[in-house]
Amino acid sequence: MNSAKSLKTDVVIVGSGVAGLYAAMNLPDNLNITIISKGNVTECDSYLAQGGICMLRDDADYDSYFEDTMRAGHYENDPDSVDQMIRQSQDVIKDLISIGTDFERNADGSLDFTKEGAHSNKRILFHEDITGQEITSKLLEAVKKLPNVSIYENVTMIDLITKKSNILGDSSCHGVVCTALPESELSDKYGICDTNDGKKIVFIESFYTILACGGIGGLFDHSTNYPILTGDALAICLKHGIKLENPDYIQIHPTTLYTDHSSLYVEHFDGSKSLRPSTDLLTDRAFLISESVRGEGGILLGSNGERFTDELQPRDVVSSAIFHQMKKEGSKHVWLSMEHIPEDEIRNHFKHIYEHCLEEGYDATKEPIPVVPAQHYFMGGIKVDLNGQTSMRHLFAAGETCCNGVHGRNRLASNSLLESLVWAKKSALLIKEKYDKRVVFSHIPCSENVSDVSLTQVAPEWIDTMTLKVNNKKIVLSEIERMKEYHENHKPKQYITSCTGNYAPSGRRPDPVSA
Ligand SMILES: Cc1cc2nc3c(=O)[nH]c(=O)nc-3n(C[C@H](O)[C@H](O)[C@H](O)COP(=O)(O)OP(=O)(O)OC[C@H]3O[C@@H](n4cnc5c(N)ncnc54)[C@H](O)[C@@H]3O)c2cc1C
Numbered sequence: 001m002n003s004a005k006s007l008k009t010d011v012v013i014v015g016s017g018v019a020g021l022y023a024a025m026n027l028p029d030n031l032n033i034t035i036i037s038k039g040n041v042t043e044c045d046s047y048l049a050q051g052g053i054c055m056l057r058d059d060a061d062y063d064s065y066f067e068d069t070m071r072a073g074h075y076e077n078d079p080d081s082v083d084q085m086i087r088q089s090q091d092v093i094k095d096l097i098s099i100g101t102d103f104e105r106n107a108d109g110s111l112d113f114t115k116e117g118a119h120s121n122k123r124i125l126f127h128e129d130i131t132g133q134e135i136t137s138k139l140l141e142a143v144k145k146l147p148n149v150s151i152y153e154n155v156t157m158i159d160l161i162t163k164k165s166n167i168l169g170d171s172s173c174h175g176v177v178c179t180a181l182p183e184s185e186l187s188d189k190y191g192i193c194d195t196n197d198g199k200k201i202v203f204i205e206s207f208y209t210i211l212a213c214g215g216i217g218g219l220f221d222h223s224t225n226y227p228i229l230t231g232d233a234l235a236i237c238l239k240h241g242i243k244l245e246n247p248d249y250i251q252i253h254p255t256t257l258y259t260d261h262s263s264l265y266v267e268h269f270d271g272s273k274s275l276r277p278s279t280d281l282l283t284d285r286a287f288l289i290s291e292s293v294r295g296e297g298g299i300l301l302g303s304n305g306e307r308f309t310d311e312l313q314p315r316d317v318v319s320s321a322i323f324h325q326m327k328k329e330g331s332k333h334v335w336l337s338m339e340h341i342p343e344d345e346i347r348n349h350f351k352h353i354y355e356h357c358l359e360e361g362y363d364a365t366k367e368p369i370p371v372v373p374a375q376h377y378f379m380g381g382i383k384v385d386l387n388g389q390t391s392m393r394h395l396f397a398a399g400e401t402c403c404n405g406v407h408g409r410n411r412l413a414s415n416s417l418l419e420s421l422v423w424a425k426k427s428a429l430l431i432k433e434k435y436d437k438r439v440v441f442s443h444i445p446c447s448e449n450v451s452d453v454s455l456t457q458v459a460p461e462w463i464d465t466m467t468l469k470v471n472n473k474k475i476v477l478s479e480i481e482r483m484k485e486y487h488e489n490h491k492p493k494q495y496i497t498s499c500t501g502n503y504a505p506s507g508r509r510p511d512p513v514s515a
Helices: 018-026 059-072 079-098 131-144 185-190 232-239 291-295 315-329 343-348 351-360 416-439 465-489
Strands: 007-014 033-036 149-152 155-165 171-180 200-211 250-257 265-267 273-275 299-301 334-337 369-378 381-383 395-397 450-453
Touching (some): 018 033, 018 416, 033 200, 079 416, 185 200, 232 381, 232 465, 250 291, 299 315, 395 416
Parallel strands (some): 007 200, 200 395
Antiparallel strands (some): 250 369, 265 273, 334 369
């Protein structure tokens, strides 16, 4: 590798969602940090989060919060991870408030909490129905002020730089290979060669790498996620033998607005049709109708106007009830009625949902809206421990791209922003600790005793980016299928759950992980 031409940094963070940004915020200011994002910085799911973020309100709520998370996860969660997430929640929220994040408050100034499906108590903080945008934009503002952090947009990680240790015999990560736009700062300074779609290959060498690459919705036809989130980190990890866990655990959100892209008309619950007021909001993403709409009283109806399920069950249960109803009726969606939610709450708490529905031709204060399940969240991912460490030395992962065991087989609503933040901070703190120890010996990146630099030249597969994209998609989807089949044939073991004393699968499965 022409290391004279690579960008050298102490820590490279791949991803600028909540996980990437909060990790940067928690790394010490004597480290040089480089963040890259595949699209522009706001093109990430963190900006899309609507409902809110959980926080342990007080000690009295601990058992119930723990049990709700475990129950939603079918008791396949890692109890230590759940415990860590819950116990760290107040600190994380304090940090967010300290950088100006504005959560809804009661008249007396205290924090206001809402409730979502499968939560026994109100423990979710929110900002209107754009909580993710509020949190992520404040994190971005804070990180942009840090002189030791550089952010590069439209830069795509396509591989890891790995080295094999003479002493330990295993490999460690020393940065990333990426593609950058031709006339960008990175390409001008560090571009090694062209890809066949006109970009430049760039090497970023680092002591530590944090993968914060988000979900995998871009691999599916119908998803609430940004289409650029295609699980690149998972494909790259699989190629390097880095362990994944439960890649087949994918959450379908029960309620996204049903949109017939082929028609200029919309059909209403009473059977009438009207012209769609605007096509401006039609994107590749399925528009989410937050869980908290059901939490605040929204009910699901079949075409005959009858309720067919308990709307506050965990997401996977509600999704399968909807699929069942759609199959029974031969319909493409069911209906969500907000008739029990006061009109001013719909207009204020659910302002953006209300406005989006209006733009698509539905007035949620007056009529049910059509909803259908869509791919939404990835519970599986790159296997990490309580500190975000992957199975490769010097490589960390945080946020939706990792599997730390918090969610088990199904995520409890509003736990993912929190989990992303908790693991981002834990990774940053461990890197700080490890780095401090190393500094005693050397401050030069990649100075390990190595026998084999695996990236000695430009690999042909980096140049043909279209084939790389297609192959990466195949690699991830076939791993998902492989693990799905495995799980269908191997039911989880029965354990005694720690908090109820009941028999149930409890804890991460002792599965063979993908590698
Ligand atoms: C519509 C919607 C509503 C949601 N509502 C809630 C909610 O109310 N509460 C809650 O807790 N959670 C919610 N979630 C889930 C939550 O938003 C995500 O789990 C969380 O934001 C993930 O954060 P992240 O930092 O891991 O990933 P993201 O915010 O998605 O960021 C991923 C980053 O990785 C970058 N990236 C990916 N691949 C590459 C690559 N190859 N090279 C370079 N960069 C790359 C992207 O550019 C992006 O910057 C919602 C999700 C969606 C889609």
